[in-house]
Amino acid sequence: MKVIMSGNEAIARGAYEGGARFASAYPGTPSTEILENMPQYGEAVYSEWAPNEKVAAEAAIGASIAGARSFCAMKHVGMNVAADPIYTFAYTGVTGGFVMVVADDPGQHSSQNEQDNRNQAKAARLLMLEPSDSQEAHDFMKKAFALSEKMDMPVLMHVTTRVCHSKGIVELGEREEAEVPDYEPKIQKYVTVPANAKKLRATLETRIAAAREFACDCEFNRVEMGDTKIGVITSGVSYQYARETFGDDASYLKLGLTFPFPNKLVEDFCSKVDKVYIVEEMDPYIEEQVKILGIECTGKDVVPRFDELNTDIVRKAFFNEVPETYTTDKQVVARPPALCAGCPHRGLFYVLAKKAKKQSIMMTGDIGCYTLGSAAPLNAIHTCICMGASLSQGHGASIALRNAGKDTKVVSILGDSTFFHTGVNSLMDAAYNKGSNLNIILDNRITGMTGHQQNPGTGFTLMGQEASEVDIPALCKAIGIKEENIKVVNPNHLDEVEAAMDELLPKDEPTVLITRWPCVLKKFSQQDIDEFPTLHKTQCKIDQDKCKNCKVCVKTTGCPGLINSKDQVVIDTTSCNGCTVCKQVCPFDAIEEVTL
Amino acid sequence: MSEVKNILLVGVGGQGTILASKILTTGLMKAGYDVKMSEVHGMSQRGGSVSTQVRFGEKVYSPIVGKGSADVIVAFEKMEALRYLDYLKQGGKMVVNDFEINPLPVNVGAAEYPEGILEELSSKCDVLSFKAGEVAKELGNPKAMNVVLLGALVKALGGLDDIDWDAEVEANVKPKFAELNKKAFHAGYEL
Numbered sequence: 001m002k003v004i005m006s007g008n009e010a011i012a013r014g015a016y017e018g019g020a021r022f023a024s025a026y027p028g029t030p031s032t033e034i035l036e037n038m039p040q041y042g043e044a045v046y047s048e049w050a051p052n053e054k055v056a057a058e059a060a061i062g063a064s065i066a067g068a069r070s071f072c073a074m075k076h077v078g079m080n081v082a083a084d085p086i087y088t089f090a091y092t093g094v095t096g097g098f099v100m101v102v103a104d105d106p107g108q109h110s111s112q113n114e115q116d117n118r119n120q121a122k123a124a125r126l127l128m129l130e131p132s133d134s135q136e137a138h139d140f141m142k143k144a145f146a147l148s149e150k151m152d153m154p155v156l157m158h159v160t161t162r163v164c165h166s167k168g169i170v171e172l173g174e175r176e177e178a179e180v181p182d183y184e185p186k187i188q189k190y191v192t193v194p195a196n197a198k199k200l201r202a203t204l205e206t207r208i209a210a211a212r213e214f215a216c217d218c219e220f221n222r223v224e225m226g227d228t229k230i231g232v233i234t235s236g237v238s239y240q241y242a243r244e245t246f247g248d249d250a251s252y253l254k255l256g257l258t259f260p261f262p263n264k265l266v267e268d269f270c271s272k273v274d275k276v277y278i279v280e281e282m283d284p285y286i287e288e289q290v291k292i293l294g295i296e297c298t299g300k301d302v303v304p305r306f307d308e309l310n311t312d313i314v315r316k317a318f319f320n321e322v323p324e325t326y327t328t329d330k331q332v333v334a335r336p337p338a339l340c341a342g343c344p345h346r347g348l349f350y351v352l353a354k355k356a357k358k359q360s361i362m363m364t365g366d367i368g369c370y371t372l373g374s375a376a377p378l379n380a381i382h383t384c385i386c387m388g389a390s391l392s393q394g395h396g397a398s399i400a401l402r403n404a405g406k407d408t409k410v411v412s413i414l415g416d417s418t419f420f421h422t423g424v425n426s427l428m429d430a431a432y433n434k435g436s437n438l439n440i441i442l443d444n445r446i447t448g449m450t451g452h453q454q455n456p457g458t459g460f461t462l463m464g465q466e467a468s469e470v471d472i473p474a475l476c477k478a479i480g481i482k483e484e485n486i487k488v489v490n491p492n493h494l495d496e497v498e499a500a501m502d503e504l505l506p507k508d509e510p511t512v513l514i515t516r517w518p519c520v521l522k523k524f525s526q527q528d529i530d531e532f533p534t535l536h537k538t539q540c541k542i543d544q545d546k547c548k549n550c551k552v553c554v555k556t557t558g559c560p561g562l563i564n565s566k567d568q569v570v571i572d573t574t575s576c577n578g579c580t581v582c583k584q585v586c587p588f589d590a591i592e593e594v595t596l
Numbered sequence: 597m598s599e600v601k602n603i604l605l606v607g608v609g610g611q612g613t614i615l616a617s618k619i620l621t622t623g624l625m626k627a628g629y630d631v632k633m634s635e636v637h638g639m640s641q642r643g644g645s646v647s648t649q650v651r652f653g654e655k656v657y658s659p660i661v662g663k664g665s666a667d668v669i670v671a672f673e674k675m676e677a678l679r680y681l682d683y684l685k686q687g688g689k690m691v692v693n694d695f696e697i698n699p700l701p702v703n704v705g706a707a708e709y710p711e712g713i714l715e716e717l718s719s720k721c722d723v724l725s726f727k728a729g730e731v732a733k734e735l736g737n738p739k740a741m742n743v744v745l746l747g748a749l750v751k752a753l754g755g756l757d758d759i760d761w762d763a764e765v766e767a768n769v770k771p772k773f774a775e776l777n778k779k780a781f782h783a784g785y786e787l
Contacts, residue, residue, distance in 0.1 A: 004621050004631065030636075109636045133632070133659070166634040166659035169625055240657040312662040323664030325682040326720050332679045333707045335608065335699040337644040377704055555704055560643050564703045 005170045007163040010134040011101060012037035013170070014141025015071055016045055019178035021096070022063035023047040024056040026421065027450035028075030029110040030164040031103035035073055036453070039463045044175060049453055049462045052387070052421040053078035057100060058085050064098040064154075065190055067180040069145040071157075073101040076117050077386065081422070086154065087124045091200040092190050093152035093207065096180065097145030100126070101157040103164050106281045107308035112367065112384060114306060116282035118158055121259040125204060126156040127211055128259035129220060130236040134168040140220065140256065145178065151211045156259070160281065162237045162308065212260035220256035221265055227251065231273025233266065233286055233297075238309055242279040245314045250277075261289040270295045277318065281309050339372050341561030342577025344444050344517035347491040349373040349380040350557060350581060351498050352411060355505070356380065360407065362397055366390035366414035366423070369449045369519075370442055373413070377558045381413060388422030390414045394437035395430040395510070402436055402508075409505055410437040417447035417455040420470065424479070430510035431480030438504050439481075439512045441472060442491070444519040445528060452522055459527060476512045491515035492579045520577045538578035538593050540571050546590035553582040553591065600653035601753065602661040605745075606680045607672030608697045609646050612742035615768065616670075617648045619746060623764040624652045627756070634659040643700070645676060668752045670745050672728075673697050674713050681717070689752045690717055692725040693745060724748060724787065731783050740773070740780035747784025 005013065011034050015023060023045055025035040038047035050056035053074040063070035074082060079102045086100060102120075105111040121128035129144060131137040137159065144155045188196050215221060230250040234242045239254050246252075253269040255262070270276050270290070278287045278299030287299035302317040303309070315321045339346050349370075355361060356379075365371055365381035366389060374381035383393060394412030401408050414423050419441050427439055447453040454460045459469045473486050485507065487500040497515070504511040518528050524535060547568065554564045559582060561575040571582070571591075583591040603620070605613045617633055624631045629652040636646070649661040666684050670691045671677030677692045684690065694714065701707040717723045726748075732740040743765065750756050765781050766774045 002625070004625055004633075161636065162634060162659055165636060166632055167621065168632045168656075168659070169630065237659070240659065243657040310660045310662060311658050323662060324686055325664040326684055326686075328678060328681055328716055328720070330678060330710050330713070330716050332675060333699050333701055333709065335643070335645040335675075336701075337609070338700045340643070375700070376706070551705060558700060558704055560698075560700065560703065562703065563698060564705065 001172050002169050003172060004167050005134050005138070006033060006165055006167045007131070007134050007137040007159060008033035008165070009037050010138035010170050011073075011141045011157070011159070012041070013172060014138040015099070016041040017138075017173050017175050018097075018142040018145040019069045019176045020045050020071055020145065021068040021180065022060060022070035023072070024050045024059045025073040026050050026053045026056050026078060027447055027453045028078050028103075029450055030105055030161040031073050031075045031078075031101065032450045032453065033164070034101060035462060042463055047462055049455060051456055053082040054084060057082035060098065061085055061089050064094045064096045066096070066183060068096040069098075069178050070096055071099040071101060074103070075111065076102060076104040076115050077111065077113065078102070079117050079120055081387070083120070083124070086126065088192055088197075089154050090125045091192060091197055091204055094148050094154060095186070096178070097148035097155075099141065099144045099148060099155045099157050101141075101159065104158065104160045104282070106160055109161055112386065114282065116285060117156070118258065118285040119283060121156045121158065122285075125208060126259065127151055127153040128156045128158055128257065130158045130256055130258050131163060132236050132239045132254070132256070133163065134166065134170050136256065137163060138170050138172075142173065151214065152207055153211060158236070160237055160308070166237075208260050212262065215257045215260055215262035216265040218257060221262055222254045222256070223269055224252040224254065225272070228273045230275050230277060231269060232277045232279055233269070233290065234279040235286060236281065238279045238281050241309050241311045241314045244311045245318065255286065258286065263289075263293055266290060267293055267295070279303060279309070279314055282306065336375060337372060338375065338558060338560050339369065340520055341559055341572070341575040342520040342579040343369070344491045344515060344519065344579070345370045345373060345442055346557055346559060347494055347579065347581050348440065348442065348497055348515050349378040350585065351494055351501060352380045353378050355501060359409065362401070362408050362410045364390045364394040364397060364410065364412045364437075366418050368415040368418055370413060370415055375558070377555055387418055388414065388426050391423050391426035391437070391439050392429055394439065395426065395433065395435035398435045398437040399433075411440060411505070412437050413440045413442065415448065416441060416443040416445070416457045416472070419472070420456050424475065427476065427481070427510070427512070428479045435510045436508045437510060438501070439510060441512065441514045443472060443514055443516045444522070445516075446519050446522045448519045448521075452519070460525070472514055481510055481512050485509065485511040486514070487512070488514045488516055491517050492581060494581065494584045534578065536577060536596075538595050539573060539576040540578060540580060540583050540591050541594050542569060542571055543590050543592060544568060546588055548588050548590070550587065553586055556585055557581050600651055600656055602666045602685070603650040603749065603753070604661050604666045604669045604680055604683055605648040605650070605672070606669065606676040607646055608676065609644050611672040612739070613646060613648045613672055616742045616746040616749075617650055619743070619761075619764045619768045620650055620749070622768070623756075623759045623761060626764075627759045630654060630656045632656045632659040645679060647680065668749055670749045672742065672745060675699075675710060677717060678710065678713050681720070684721055688721065690721055690723045691745060691748045691752055692717065692723055693728040693741065694725045695727065695729055724752065726787055728784070731787075732780055735779050735783060736776050737773075740776050743777045743780040744784035747781040748787050749784075751785045751787070
């Protein structure tokens with residue numbers, strides 16, 4: 001059967017057909033939909049959201065050691081978190097076939113950096129597959145499990161945003177069952193004490209040599225001979241751009257298995273063409289390998305080293321051709337993303353921004369929708385580096401500033417899911433080492449930015465079952481934060497937020513402020529409806545007779561539900577969720593709350 | 597290689613470009629075309645500018661529409677039409693929803709929404725503009741605006757009348773909205 005699938009849907013389907021039995025991931029764009037598409041195969045494949053990528057990888061590794069075909073999935077930076085287990089799992093090899101799907105984001109559509117994880121496959125010595133479209137994403141994933149078992153190597157399935165989020169036609173197949181053998185301990189294989197690990201390191205070279213031999217004659221690497229004046233070596237989605245640029249006037253070596261690098265195949269291809277061009281996104285991964293073989297080629301001297309590629313860029317790089325376009329002198333206004341109307345983070349940031357006008361506050365931030373708090377008019381996030389870093393950076397900063405005699409206070413801000421990801425360890429550092437930052441946990445009852453995934457605090461699992469719920473205040477207390485230094489507030493009640501900040505901010509010890517109100521875009525559970533009865537039941541309305549058109553509401557909250565024109569401000573009834581932040585900031589009492 | 601057709605659907609996060617492109621791509625696949633579609637998820641959804649790219653033909657390689665190559669651009673919001681103007685092929689068509697959504701800088705008073713967009717576009721290329729929300733509202737629900745625009749897009753592309761669009765619309769919306777959306781498609785097509 002043929003269907004249209006995104007690369008992520010195709011990877012999920014391929015895992016099912018390839019006999020996977022266990023899947024784990026932490027959500028992250030552009031990888032999130034892989035696991036979101038797994039519950040439909042729930043009878044065959046168990047799937048779960050893990051608190052972070054390291055845990056996801058380790059859980060899948062455990063399933064592999066137990067003999068089941070398994071995989072984990074993550075965005076590119078997630079692989080940094082999961083690097084610890086995977087670098088050593090490369091030594092031990094697998095029992096059940098194992099795949100780590102890693103989704104890079106060239107062009108940084110939704111990421112804090114642009115790292116080329118093909119380098120990590122080489123550094124960790126993982127067998128690497130690079131599909132170029134949805135059909136290959138499906139086919140490669142399906143075959144990856146048996147390949148992992150055959151080579152006794154974990155597979156790194158390397159995909160990019162344009163493979164994950166592009167859709168194409170996919171021919172589906174049937175599931176191939178792989179039985180789980182009876183458990184037998186393999187201590188020399190899996191206990192990496194130095195005596196064992198040194199032997200494994202040596203056998204890994206043997207396994208790599210065998211895989212390199214395989215890579216030179218396998219279905220993943222394909223030669224398409226055309227005109228031999230130009231030979232293009234390419235992988236992943238770059239193949240598509242190369243194919244459109246050079247058409248039938250070139251020959252192609254389309255690589256799908258790129259670690260171990262197929263040296264002989266490359267040498268053979270290059271000997272048949274006059275000139276060698278390398279088309280690849282981000283780092284010169286293929287180019288460096290080709291140059292090590294002593295082959296002259298043209299690659300990054302003309303193709304950009306960063307940002308994603310497309311056909312226009314490749315055509316300009318090799319032929320200096322630029323398409324004819326329509327132009328306009330009219331200025332288009334940028335449309336940056338903004339916190340939604342009714343977002344529970346807005347109230348918190350409003351109060352924080354107000355406090356920061358009166359005293360020096362350093363605001364360390366984190367990865368999530370709330371990073372948008374850094375934008376005008378709130379300007380209430382000063383850093384965003386990686387998951388969980390807000391609390392640990394804030395701890396370090398609070399000590400450094402205190403010891404330097406500065407009176408700058410430090411406020412650290414992260415969401416519930418990011419707190420569970422790695423923030424818990426960071427808070428432990430602050431409690432243990434006597435920091436003095438105010439740690440704010442924005443508990444909006446869901447993992448928001450990636451599109452509403454369940455997490456250990458929501459009470460539900462990926463497969464829709466009820467689950468235990470982390471008690472955040474109790475966890476903070478157990479970590480070592482004093483009970484009187486932990487406050488829980490409704491972020492839409494500005495007075496409540498301000499009173500809690502006034503109490504916690506002056507303290508010279510680590511404190512925790514938890515805001516608890518659901519993301520307005522969330523599909524509410526019965527529990528949410530019971531706990532937050534006014535959700536979506538009210539809206540705000542401006543009394544135009546009382547309104548002085550002072551614009552304080554729009555200029556201080558930045559709420560997109562307030563439609564601002566020269567003559568007046570009105571509230572958009574399709575987006576207002578009745579958070580009442582605008583009502584509370586209005587100096588003329590011109591905004592009222594109406595029940596729907 | 598037979599010609600590949602390029603379409604861009606542009607708008608603001610949450611306007612329903614994805615449903616329109618889903619109906620379009622499944623219809624094209626069933627008609628025997630190779631189809632690719634690309635969109636970007638994530639932070640751009642939070643009120644940001646979004647684009648969905650659709651390419652179809654006998655064989656499609658790249659999932660991305662290049663500059664100066666779109667046969668038709670459908671803009672769900674007026675200023676987005678202007679933002680993506682350089683993607684239009686010489687002689688291509690623009691289908692523009694005459695509807696404004698203020699971006700954040702305009703809303704907080706840091707910038708002004710550009711005036712005279714439709715006139716500017718019309719002076720350069722072939723433009724069909726209308727208020728899709730109002731067309732849909734007359735049919736019973738302004739949210740069917742995206743399917744009205746889809747109908748206009750299919751008309752602008754031309755040569756796709758053999759596809760059973762009613763069946764595709766029906767397969768992609770909830771049963772209770774099927775009639776409304778079929779009417780919306782035809783209303784857009786007739787404009």
